[in-house]
Amino acid sequence: MVSDEQTVHVIGVDVGGTKTLAARVLLPLSGQDQAVASGASETVQAEAPSVQDRELVGSSSHEEAVLTQIEHAVAALLDRSDRRVDAIGVGLAGFIGLDGIARSAPNAPGLIGVDVAAALTARFGVPVAIDNDANCVAVAAQSMFGTPTSSILAVTLGTGIGGGIVLDGELYRGAHGFAGEPGHMVINPLGPECPCGQRGCWERYASGSGLGWLGRTAAASGQAEAVLARAGSVDRIDGEVVTELMEQGEAGAVRIFTEFAGYVALGLANLMLLFDPKVIVIGGGLAAVGEELTTLVQADLLQRFPAASRDRDVQILSAPLGPEAGALGAALIAAKMLGRSGS
Ligand SMILES: [Zn+2]
Incomplete structure (x- = not known):
């Protein structure tokens, strides 16, 4: 899928309680590989990745509509760009299994047990990563405040408390995906x-x-x-x-x-x-x-x-890491998945 070897085009989505935000992020593929390969502990990422474009849609109270809202937000971003996307990442509150399927989803109960990744792949034809929203915030926080190998905790204080753990540069998901x-x-x-x-x-x-x-x-x-x-x-x-x-x-x-x-x-x-x-980022x-x-x-x-x-x-x-950080983190996780699958 990656036609330009220098850049991957990723869309990250943060599914919130009242709004869903999709963000378009361009990431230097080679830069990522370099950071992983060298394991350079002192190298601060030269430039934190940033959101290029965003699309905010209000969440309906009908839970089954959440998937439609995600698709709508992604499609709107594609319509405003050259339609290129190499991967999609989605952050959801709740216990998200390693298979990307939600076991609990306080903001979108209709998505419990739903294979959101399969649905989005069927619609957009690219790999899709689903992760816990605070995991996404932790990954975004690492890109903003950390180094490629630093250990960072993100704790989001909102209606509840979410958490994401980045240990030695890697997101820690645990045996079932429920860590953090x-x-x-x-x-x-x-x-x-x-x-x-x-x-x-x-x-x-x-x-x-x-x-x-x-x-x-x-x-x-x-x-x-x-x-x-x-x-x-x-x-x-x-x-x-x-x-x-x-x-x-x-x-x-x-x-x-x-x-x-x-x-x-x-x-x-x-x-x-x-x-x-090394760093604890309080979001939410x-x-x-x-x-x-x-x-x-x-x-x-x-x-x-x-x-x-x-x-x-x-x-x-x-750090007032709002939905934009969640969407950015989801995009980073999706980009990393691309690298792993050898695309
Ligand atoms: Zn409890």
């Missing part, structure tokens, strides 16, 4: 119920939903009067209300957000002990808070988790 799901690490077996069937999962505390829960818990015990007043009732307190008041310096909201940052630090400490990353909606979050997390790590934080220099970056 730190949101369901149990940090309190007596904690609140999680839709996954467990109790006290990390994402019950350290996601946007968790922040809302911490806010409601504080308000219910009379500890968050301003937050309660802004939301109108305890039930209506969510992570956004707490964040908004925290950014205005309201004391109760600052206290809740500090507790929240402590839970983020707790999970990161466990991940740091396990993987010893809460990354928009920026340094106010990472400063609290860094301080908490040093204070409460010395075993995880001493004698190491870990950069914790808050």
Whole structure:
């Protein structure tokens, strides 16, 4: 398929809860080969790959329409270009098997058990890679902040928590494809119920939903009067209300957000002990808070988790890695698949 040996044309797709983004990415094939072949640990990639064109389509509430939306977004990009595409990558939230088939898909339940790759290959005639969306973000983060052999964790803090693990330059998928799901690490077996069937999962505390829960818990015990007043009732307190008041310096909201940052630090400490990353990139909606979050997390790590934080220099970056990073990562994964299949 690759007619120009210097460049591969890849389309990456990020399937979100409300929107699906497809991005067209041109990648230097030779550059990739070089990085892999030399294993150059000190060589920072000269230029991070960038998105050339993008197409955003709103997701329908009809789950079965998601596949149609992906096809529509890809077709729209092809219509605006020379129609050349060598591979397609798709990032989906959930447990995605090594066969590319979703076992869970909170943003698109209709895709559970569906061979999306086969459907897209039948339509567009090119190889297709399907992966977890946070895995895609981790691969994109490595291209932006890492070296070809660095170890990077991406943790996305949104409605839930997603994760992607790049170890020594390679995405780690695990035995079944399910590695990098730190949101369901149990940090309190007596904690609140999680839709996954467990109790006290990390994402019950350290996601946007968790922040809302911490806010409601504080308000219910009379500890968050301003937050309660802004939301109108305890039930209506969510992570956004707490964040908004925290950014205005309201004391109760600052206290809740500090507790929240402590839970983020707790999970990161466990991940740091396990993987010893060089860089941790925080993505997802809460990354928009920026340094106010990472400063609290860094301080908490040093204070409460010395075993995880001493004698190491870990950069914790808050990067608003939105759907574009997911789409870019999906494109990078698809391009790598091309290289492996010898195209
Ligand atoms: Zn869970």
